[in-house]
Amino acid sequence: MLEQVHEGASLTVAIQSAPVTLRPAVQSITFQALRRGFWVHEVLNQYLQKTPPGLTKYLLWAAIALIPEKDREPMYTTHTLVNEAVNATYLDKNMSYAKGLVNAILRRILRSPDIYKDISEDDNPSYPAWWLEKLKRSYPSEYQEIIRCSREKPPLIIRLNQRQLNTPEKIQSYHESLRAAEIGFVPLTTVANRQLVNTLHITKPVPVNQIPGFFDGSCSVQDAGAQLAAHLLAPSPKSRVLDACAAPGGKSAHLLELFDIQLDALEIDPLRAKRIEENFSRLSLSGGRVLVGDASDPKAWHKGELYDAILADVPCSASGIVRRHPDITYLRQEADIKNLQITQRKILTALWALLKPGGKLLYVTCSVFPEEGELQARWWLNSVSDAVRLDAPGQLLPSMDHDGFFYALFEKSKTH
Ligand SMILES: C[S@@+](CC[C@H](N)C(=O)[O-])C[C@H]1O[C@@H](n2cnc3c(N)ncnc32)[C@H](O)[C@@H]1O
Helix, strand or coil, X not given: CHHHHHCCXXXXXXXXXXXXXXXXXXXXXXXXHHHCHHHHHHHXXXXXXXXXXXXXXXXXXXXXXXXXXCCCCCCCCHHHHHHHHHHHHHHCHHHHHHHHHHHHHHHHHHHCCCHHHHCCCCCCCCCCHHHHHHHHHXXXXXXXXXXXXXXXXXXXXXXXXXXCCCCHHHHHHHHHHHHHXXXXXXXXXXXXXXXXXXXXXXXXXXXXXXXXXXXXXXXXXXXXXXXXXXXXXXXXCCCEEEECCXXXXXXXXXXXXXXXXXXXXXXXXXXXXXXXXXXXXXXXXXXXXXXXXXXXXXXXXXXXXXXXXXXXXXXCCCCCCCCCCCCHHHHCCHHHHHHHHHHHHHHHHHHHCCEEEEEEEEEEECCCCHHHCHHHHHHHHHHCCCEEEEEEEEEECCCCCCCCEEEEEEEECCCC
């Protein structure tokens, strides 16, 4: 996995090549290795004269990343860690020469009392220099907290499906089923001072298949920051709504759970569009129609009436969700940000033409870069004369409760 990500593949794609039963373990180790990758490289530079070639390098990368973090519970005992790393050298003939090396280097590092002091993880976060520079420039007092958050395991937040759990008794009984399954939770009622309903923070994350009622549609996994979208757009009953970049359908489904609307969920990628269908069907939601098409080119898919409300959850750098996708900091190039900004502007321009006068458009990214957030919102207000900016949270920086998002809400003037 590490080799594939290093060569430019996304982890979501690469992980498909792992046997299904091993995927959770492979993912957990790969995530840890990516989250600590730059620190591991510094450690290797200092403890080895020459980085070993091929798979041995990646084996050492993974093993060193599993060394306990400063002041944290170890994932594995040091004995297991060294043994398993050495055993792994037998799995590929190109690594068999490295048995002694892997054993010696891991033992040396583990014996070194000053490792965390000499090679600080704070000084070696897993970000390229341009990204760090951007964070420091945009958030001089918050950037260290952003980096710290990206090293943490993300919170598991669920949203109860209020079409199914539609009485206080049913919600209570769902809470009971979580307790019976020994899944701890805390209701989360606000994010960025905005109200959330039926949002639970699962205190010790469990795989989705262990969440009671998940496959029957009782709930969905959705970050608390993402749950703001439906509440902010708040479409009127019977209105026509477009979710323009919809897969896998988390925000579309939330809209259908909360409001009686006619929703078009548009997605450019046909395979991802299927995920929206699956989600609607798992949650037994009606009122939604899935369309495959390009939001920046509506001629191909839009016929008929304009929309009362549009959700534009545009493609972005995903710099606000690094802890959920730690491969992003390895894959993203600086030039991507400019290209994404151009794409976002094209999409916003095309969607505005589909909005009724008096209608609302919610612009969303899961980025922390102002180029994709606040600067885009200001650019939009300067570009058109019929947009009014309404109250919305703007930039949400990642925290222990939620991921990083940007929200700007616009209304299209009626008289123009
Ligand atoms: C940030 S994700 C959307 C997440 C989704 N709103 C949710 O809450 O589940 C962006 C999605 O937009 C899709 N996309 C990218 N460019 C697009 C375009 N030009 N038109 C429509 N969809 C696009 C991507 O394939 C991706 O599925």
